[in-house]
Amino acid sequence: MTDDHTSGPVPDEITLGRIETEVALLMRFGEATRRASGSAEHRVLDRAAYVILRHLDVAGPQNVSALAAKLNLDGSTVTRQVSAMQRDGLIARTPDPADGRGTVVSPTPAGLQRMAAVRTARTRLYGDILAAWSTDDRDTLAELLHRFNQALESRPRPR
Incomplete structure (x- = not known):
């Protein structure tokens, strides 16, 4: 899309393009960093299990349908x-x-222990990666990522 006064993209389109690129890189580098980490703690859970355990730890026991809806995944x-x-x-x-016909799932102590080990390892890794960043910059990044995730979560889903 171009604006009526120029032949190039409008500034907002340029910014959104930069965001798209940075999010794509974030996902790629995040996964590559996790896989390449020398720490065994990063590998005690796969990504899906970690996300499910983190959610159950916060939200409490849930049936699979509620869990799928919250994580925006197919029930199967x-x-x-x-x-x-x-x-x-x-x-x-x-x-x-x-x-009484259904079941709910909840984390076991072993599941919570493994999740905590992964969370600790990831926190330590991000601390190392962001060591040169100021506390204010880290706080800003955390807040902006939180807002971005909230926007993704609240986005209407196609049916």
């Missing part, structure tokens, strides 16, 4: 992940008190 995908996590002893299923 979450069911497969939850089954694998249950086999690994990371989560437990119990009868759903609101619906």
Whole structure:
């Protein structure tokens, strides 16, 4: 898109293009950094298990449908992940008190311990990466990432 007075892109389009590029790079470098880390703590959980455990730790036990909706994933995908996590002893299923036919999943102590190890390793890694940044810059980055994630989460989903 161009503006009526110039033949080039409008400034907002340039900025949005930069954001798109930086987010793409963030995802790529984040995953590459995790894989290349020499720390075993980064590898005690796969990314999906870590995200599920982090959510259950904050939100409490949930049925798979609620978990899938919160994580914006297909129910069958979450069911497969939850089954694998249950086999690994990371989560437990119990009868759903609101619906006796269903179950809810919750983290086990082992699951929480592994999640905490990954979180600690990641926090240490980001501390190293951002060591030269001022406290104000770190706070600004944290706030902007939080706002960005909230905007992504609240975005209407196609049905």
